[in-house]
Amino acid sequence: MGNRSELHENPRAKLFAHLGEVRAGMLGVEGSGQHMQPMTHFTDPDRAELWFLTGIETDLVRAVGQGARAHFCFVGKDQDFYACLSGLLEQVEDREKLTEIWSPLASAWFPKGIDDPEVCLLRMTLHEAALWTVTGSALVFGFNVLRANLSEDREPDLGDHVVIRFDVAA
Numbered sequence: 001m002g003n004r005s006e007l008h009e010n011p012r013a014k015l016f017a018h019l020g021e022v023r024a025g026m027l028g029v030e031g032s033g034q035h036m037q038p039m040t041h042f043t044d045p046d047r048a049e050l051w052f053l054t055g056i057e058t059d060l061v062r063a064v065g066q067g068a069r070a071h072f073c074f075v076g077k078d079q080d081f082y083a084c085l086s087g088l089l090e091q092v093e094d095r096e097k098l099t100e101i102w103s104p105l106a107s108a109w110f111p112k113g114i115d116d117p118e119v120c121l122l123r124m125t126l127h128e129a130a131l132w133t134v135t136g137s138a139l140v141f142g143f144n145v146l147r148a149n150l151s152e153d154r155e156p157d158l159g160d161h162v163v164i165r166f167d168v169a170a
Contacts, residue, residue, distance in 0.1 A: 007133050011162045015083060015129055016045040018076045025074030027052065027124075029089065032063035041072065042101040048126040048166040050085070051097060053106050056120040064089050070124055080134045087127040087166075091120055126166045134159040 007014050020043065028036030037060065042051040050072060054060055064070075070089035075082055098121050102114050110116040 007131060007160050007162055011129075011131055011164045012045075012048075012166075014081075015085075015131055015164070016043060018081050018083065019043050019050075019074070021077045022074055025072050027060070027070060027072045027089075029060065029063040030069040030071065032068070034059055034063055036071070036073065039072075040105070041074075050087075050124040050126065051101055052122040052124070053098075053101065053109070054120050054122060055109075055118045057118065058120075061091065061120050061122070064091060064122065066090070072124060082132040082134075083129055085124070085126055085129045087125045089122055089124045092123045094121060094123075097121065097123075128163065128165050131162045131164070132159060 019041065024038050024040045026036035027039040027041075028034065039052050039054070043049075044051065067088055067090035069086065071084055071086050073082075073084045098114060098119070106119075107113060110119050112118070
């Protein structure tokens, strides 16, 4: 997934492709004073949403309340892609979505099954995403740093950065 031009041509597709390759990232609620925490995400690229399962009595759910701005950050599986996503995180009652994302892994956390009253479904409606790519392998990275150090007028080519905004008005 190191195609740098794709980051500029279709950053949204690149983001969701990488989200599909990793199992988890770090989720945090702005202004809560809590550390970000590892969470497994479920994607809905068409609606620009991330979904999470957690326990109703967690500090995360208490921080979300009726809805809060949150950030979700992750690193691509090849460690050449980085992303920080922001948007509204809220508790949602959606049996269809819960059924869609329920898995044996979820059952391990909620032994009473999908109807466990402790299950809390969170939806993050994406507002913005900052994406970074890193140039090639560690060898290419090192070569670019070395070249930049040998020439005063050359900056190292270490990757690209793009910020995308999602249409949240509907």
